[in-house]
Amino acid sequence: MRAARMHGYNQPLVLEEVPTPEIAPNEVLLRVEAAGMCRTDVQMIDGYFKDYLPLPFPATPGHEIAGSIEAIGNAVPASTNLAVGDLVVVAGAWGDGTCRQCRVGDEQICAHGKWPGFSEYGGYGEFVPVPFRYLIKVDRKYNLTAEELAPLTDAGLTPYRGIKKLRQAGVLGPDRVLGVLGVGGLGVYAVQYAKLLSSGAQVVAFGRSDEKLAIAKENGADHVINTRDRSIADIRGELSKATGHTEIDAAIDCVGAEDYIQMGFNLLATAGAFASVGLVGTRINIPLFPFVAREFTYHGSFWGNYSDLSEVIAFAQSGKIKHTVKHVPFEEINENLELLRAGDIVGRAVVTFGTATDRSDRKEIAKDATAS
Ligand SMILES: [Zn+2]
Numbered sequence: 001m002r003a004a005r006m007h008g009y010n011q012p013l014v015l016e017e018v019p020t021p022e023i024a025p026n027e028v029l030l031r032v033e034a035a036g037m038c039r040t041d042v043q044m045i046d047g048y049f050k051d052y053l054p055l056p057f058p059a060t061p062g063h064e065i066a067g068s069i070e071a072i073g074n075a076v077p078a079s080t081n082l083a084v085g086d087l088v089v090v091a092g093a094w095g096d097g098t099c100r101q102c103r104v105g106d107e108q109i110c111a112h113g114k115w116p117g118f119s120e121y122g123g124y125g126e127f128v129p130v131p132f133r134y135l136i137k138v139d140r141k142y143n144l145t146a147e148e149l150a151p152l153t154d155a156g157l158t159p160y161r162g163i164k165k166l167r168q169a170g171v172l173g174p175d176r177v178l179g180v181l182g183v184g185g186l187g188v189y190a191v192q193y194a195k196l197l198s199s200g201a202q203v204v205a206f207g208r209s210d211e212k213l214a215i216a217k218e219n220g221a222d223h224v225i226n227t228r229d230r231s232i233a234d235i236r237g238e239l240s241k242a243t244g245h246t247e248i249d250a251a252i253d254c255v256g257a258e259d260y261i262q263m264g265f266n267l268l269a270t271a272g273a274f275a276s277v278g279l280v281g282t283r284i285n286i287p288l289f290p291f292v293a294r295e296f297t298y299h300g301s302f303w304g305n306y307s308d309l310s311e312v313i314a315f316a317q318s319g320k321i322k323h324t325v326k327h328v329p330f331e332e333i334n335e336n337l338e339l340l341r342a343g344d345i346v347g348r349a350v351v352t353f354g355t356a357t358d359r360s361d362r363k364e365i366a367k368d369a370t371a372s
Helices: 039-046 146-153 158-168 187-197 210-218 232-243 258-267 288-293 306-317 330-341
Strands: 002-005 014-017 027-036 064-072 087-090 127-131 135-137 177-181 202-207 223-226 248-253 268-276 297-300 325-329 348-352
Touching (some): 014 330, 027 087, 027 146, 087 146, 135 306, 146 306, 146 325, 146 348, 158 187, 158 248, 177 258, 187 210, 202 210, 202 232, 210 223, 232 258, 248 258, 258 268, 325 330
Parallel strands (some): 177 202, 177 248, 202 223, 325 348
Antiparallel strands (some): 002 014, 027 064, 027 127, 027 348, 064 087
């Protein structure tokens, strides 16, 4: 099979022929039809996670995976109803199954977990062995494509969990404002969940690219604010003009840059809640006194569990999610990793292996946007 693999940090992926993986009795062999390209892949190549998660080389990136079942191990229970040819997505966090987090279903925060795309096999290769418990079947009658589905397993999942935490914090409602910070790969989904989960709150997207903000608007944001080279006072003024509020009750940060987190807390209302899902920076640096005296709540929120993903797929099947996908042929992975590094991908770039008929002119990916 073809695979794009890391043989070390800080070097381009090597596109090569490698043996097709064998499967264990409890596994399914998945033919990857689409793999989302995540900023995490760039960070992994750059060594960002080196100290937390040392990689065994060669490693195959790609943790946003959708595809079809090629083969089924003989210990996969019939009750799963999985069959060869089924369209499936992969819940990417595989815990040890024994710890407290795994017992309550949060395998993505298991301390002994493993993830496809951070080890030998990943979505940048044509086949991946997957334990049957981590597959979610998508009925073909919904006409969802693998390119649309793959990003839902991370970009389209992570902000969903974050916004659920804000909802649980009780800061969403008709007289409230929810800010979505960043309108990149995660943000374009975040604005949609913001509308779906926020019980009538006004949703404001903050970003630095008019082109990306236009997509956020199209995807349901009530207002968008371009923050490039603007002072907090300016931004606050625009927020007030747009919403009638000078502060936001809740924020989901899809960026993670130090200055964007600072901006978010600067705009946060008393007793507001903030959820961080973005990981672009490395430190959080916010003033302590307002944090305490105004009773802010800060949630870390990491990826999503199997149930979160099932809910996202249910939204997709009912046609409630808009997809903005850029189609990337396998041969062009490295060039597109560079675009991703520069922030020049609009929506989600998705790798395909060109096994189906020419996909470039399909309606579903007509929104495929060119690099800015
Ligand atoms: Zn565990």
